[in-house]
């Protein structure tokens with residue numbers, strides 16, 4: 130009897146130890162969070178007759194996984210949610226460098242604490258097919274902690290890619306364009322301007338036209354401008370709001386410009402680029418612009434507001450990062466973190482861009498080399514208005 134009681138006691142204390150052990154990370158995380166809220170004074174003060182009461186954010190849930198801890202918390206009414214992003218440094222001091230803060234709405238946040246940094250993501254088309262299926266113009270972003278990230282450019286048009294030299298922009302352009310071409314090159318016309326003469330040679334004979342200077346680019350832009358007018362008139366005549374609603378929709382048009390800042394003094398060019406950014410979406414004409422230094426004079430006003438999606442690779446300082454992203458996050462990416470970006474669509478997310486080596490891109494694109502001209506003839510039949518965009 131005594132022995133049975135002893136065994137029972139031992140078992141109970143074991144269960145107790147295991148339970149404490151399991152809940153410990155969650156309790157420790159709660160207490161660290163609360164300390165952070167106190168240090169940053171993320172609180173509002175209510176005065177009663179007798180005293181002042183401070184209300185801090187409430188921790189709604191702490192989930193502990195083998196590779197991460199997720200903390201869901203709400204800030205009280207009356208606190209500006211920007212204060213959480215401003216104190217990211219403090220959460221890093223408390224929980225380590227591999228954290229991510231996601232704002233769910235004006236009150237609710239998720240703090241994710243990871244054990245490991247995001248790992249390199251090697252490009253393999255077969256691995257991404259599931260993530261891009263059913264998309265009209267799939268833009269492969271990369272790999273976040275929750276998996277492969279991609280979006281449909283016809284839903285979120287006009288992309289800005291920015292980052293200092295060697296941060297991963299050209300590699301990202303290479304993988305985005307290769308994915309678009311490989312997924313369905315039939316419904317897309319691609320025009321590229323390579324003002325640094327560095328990357329787009331890969332797409333010669335595949336894209337509809339690759340140009341290397343402003344004089345050649347303006348010719349393309351004038352044709353696209355004409356096409357915008359023709360498509361606009363067609364929509365009006367057909368009484369539909371988007372080319373996708375036409376009985377026989379014309380192909381999408383993508384204009385990619387590497388190092389667009391070199392064009393800032395070319396008023397004619399910038400004017401048409403702005404026009405595309407303003408009205409291109411419904412007409413099926415989209416932009417991908419890249420630049421090393423986010424140039425405030427280019428990104429001012431209309432164009433900046435219309436570049437709805439941003440990929441910010443490492444930025445040299447917070448001011449530049451704010452021009453691209455509206456937040457200083459991209460300045461925190463280290464020089465060694467090649468291909469790591471802050472991706473802004475709804476909120477800002479850290480994502481590792483796919484690494485597609487030049488030789489592998491060449492292999493992937495080989496079947497499309499010098500085929501595009503024939504395919505374009507088919508477009509001309511289905512879309513008579515599109516003749517204006519053919520080049521010799």
Ligand SMILES: Nc1ncnc2c1ncn2[C@@H]1O[C@H](COP(=O)(O)OP(=O)(O)OP(=O)(O)O)[C@@H](O)[C@H]1O
Nearest residue numbers: 293294295296297298299300421467468482483484
């Ligand atoms: N997604 C990635 N994953 C791993 N390494 C990468 C990735 N992207 C780029 N790199 C590495 O970083 C180097 C520089 O990348 P990339 O040429 O794309 O930079 P960049 O921003 O275009 O530079 P620049 O503005 O000078 O042209 C690459 O040669 C490659 O070694």
